Amino acid sequence: MDGNLEYYKVFYYVAECKSLTRAAEALAISQPAVSQSMKMLEEVLDVKLFLRTSRGIRLTPEGEILYEYVKSGYEQISHGEQVLKKLLNLEAGELHVGASDMTLRYYLLPFLEKYHERYPKIKVKITNGPTPETLQKMEEGRFDIGLVSTPFEKREGIEVLQVREIEDVFVAGRKYTQLKNHMTDFHELPDYPVICLEKNTSTRKYMDDLLAQNHVILNPEFELATSDMIVQFALRNLGIGCVVRDFAKEYIESGKLFELRFNKMIPKRQICVVTNHKMPMSAAARGLLELLTEKQQEK
Numbered sequence: 026m027d028g029n030l031e032y033y034k035v036f037y038y039v040a041e042c043k044s045l046t047r048a049a050e051a052l053a054i055s056q057p058a059v060s061q062s063m064k065m066l067e068e069v070l071d072v073k074l075f076l077r078t079s080r081g082i083r084l085t086p087e088g089e090i091l092y093e094y095v096k097s098g099y100e101q102i103s104h105g106e107q108v109l110k111k112l113l114n115l116e117a118g119e120l121h122v123g124a125s126d127m128t129l130r131y132y133l134l135p136f137l138e139k140y141h142e143r144y145p146k147i148k149v150k151i152t153n154g155p156t157p158e159t160l161q162k163m164e165e166g167r168f169d170i171g172l173v174s175t176p177f178e179k180r181e182g183i184e185v186l187q188v189r190e191i192e193d194v195f196v197a198g199r200k201y202t203q204l205k206n207h208m209t210d211f212h213e214l215p216d217y218p219v220i221c222l223e224k225n226t227s228t229r230k231y232m233d234d235l236l237a238q239n240h241v242i243l244n245p246e247f248e249l250a251t252s253d254m255i256v257q258f259a260l261r262n263l264g265i266g267c268v269v270r271d272f273a274k275e276y277i278e279s280g281k282l283f284e285l286r287f288n289k290m291i292p293k294r295q296i297c298v299v300t301n302h303k304m305p306m307s308a309a310a311r312g313l314l315e316l317l318t319e320k321q322q323e324k
Contacts, residue, residue, distance in 0.1 A: 032066040035059055036074065037099045040092045044081045118309040119148045121169045123159035125226075126251055128172035131271045132189050132296050136316050143316075147309045156227035163301050169310035171299040174227050174269075176234070182303040188317065189296040192270045193232060195219075195285040196277065200262035209285050211239045218246035218264035220255045228252075231294060232267055239289065256282070 038048040039059065049056040067074050074088035084092055120140075124133055129151065137149065152162070156173040163171045164180055174191060197204060201217070214236070221243065222229045236243060246264045249255050252272040259266035259273070259282055266273070266282075276282040298317055300306065306314070 029065070029069075032062050032069070033095050034099065035062040036066055036091070037095050039063060039075065039082060040084055040088070040096075043083070118146075118307060119150060120307070120309040120313060121150050121152070121167065122172070122313070123152050123154060123162055123168040123170075124172035125155055125159070125174065126153060126253070127191070127228075127269055127271070128174060128296050129153065131191075131269075133172050136313065140313050140316055144309070144312055147312070155225050157225060160299065163299055166301060166304045169300075169307060170313060173297050173299055175295045175297060176231050177227055182301055184300045184302050186298040186318070187295040188298055190293045191296055192293050193228065193267065193291050194270045194273065195265050195267050195287075196256070196259050196273045196282040197265045197285060198259055198262045198282055201265060202283075204265075204285055205283050207286070208288050210288055211236055211241045214241060214243060214265070219243055220247040220249065220258045220264040220266040221245040222252065222255065222267070223248050223250055228267075228269065235291065 035048065035052065038051050039045060042048040042051060045056050045059050045063075049059045052059070063075060070091075072087045073085050074091065076083045076085055122133070137151075140147070141149070152159075152168070154162075156177050159168065159171045159173050160177060160180060160183065162168050163183060175187075179185070195214070221232065224230070224233075233243065247255075247258055249258065252268045255266040255268050256273050256276060258264060260276065265285065270277075270284075273282055273284075277284060298314070300310075300314065
């Protein structure tokens with residue numbers, strides 16, 4: 026592009042105001058500076074753009090043609106600045122979050138409620154999926170923030186913040202009351218129908234690895250997509266369900282289900298917030314991350 030963009034800005038204001046004096050006032054510069062800019066633009070373009078009349082400034086036919094293009098471009102730039110300002114002030118924008126049912130329900134949901142109250146004009150898109158899938162999409166830059174549960178392999182560029190402990194339990198209904206006050210050994214589990222999550226989840230991998238360390242291999246009777254369904258199957262005495270305790274807490278406290286006790290402890294795990302530091306973080310994402318880290322600092 027020939028010429029200086031600043032000349033076009035001055036040209037736009039002169040054409041809009043139809044006066045060098047008013048254009049100078051709008052631009053907060055001197056009238057001679059406006060006149061000089063227009064002279065330089067006409068020299069660069071080798072064309073007369075304005076005519077002086079008793080009523081002020083009038084565009085030449087060539088000036089009218091240039092003005093239509095400059096006006097469109099200038100107004101687009103101005104609109105872009107306004108949109109950007111709204112994004113930075115969290116008055117507009119989108120937030121993409123990846124989370125499993127468990128991390129969403131037992132950690133993220135109250136933060137999303139607070140976030141929506143604070144930034145009601147931000148559109149929030151939640152994609153449910155297991156930890157491996159969420160981490161993969163985080164690496165690809167498809168999520169701004171991810172909520173995952175350990176264990177998972179560390180990935181280059183992924184920042185991890187542990188935010189909440191979770192506890193895996195085996196629960197059963199009245200059909201298995203003989204196990205209620207029994208100190209169970211991991212080796213006894215294969216003797217019963219066991220209900221687990223599908224293999225593409227961090228919860229299932231964690232339990233399979235833990236049992237394998239104790240020389241136990243499970244062949245579940247049922248493999249389900251959600252922990253809620255595992256609890257429902259256990260309530261109907263279809264087997265012993267392996268879930269994060271939060272999902273079964275209500276039924277354990279009411280006595281409809283009970284936890285199996287083991288002679289070895291099942292180590293607790295963590296819910297983690299993950300971000301990709303290789304990707305620029307949007308203002309909308311920073312707003313949510315600030316809420317999450319505020320909670321951590323309170324601890």
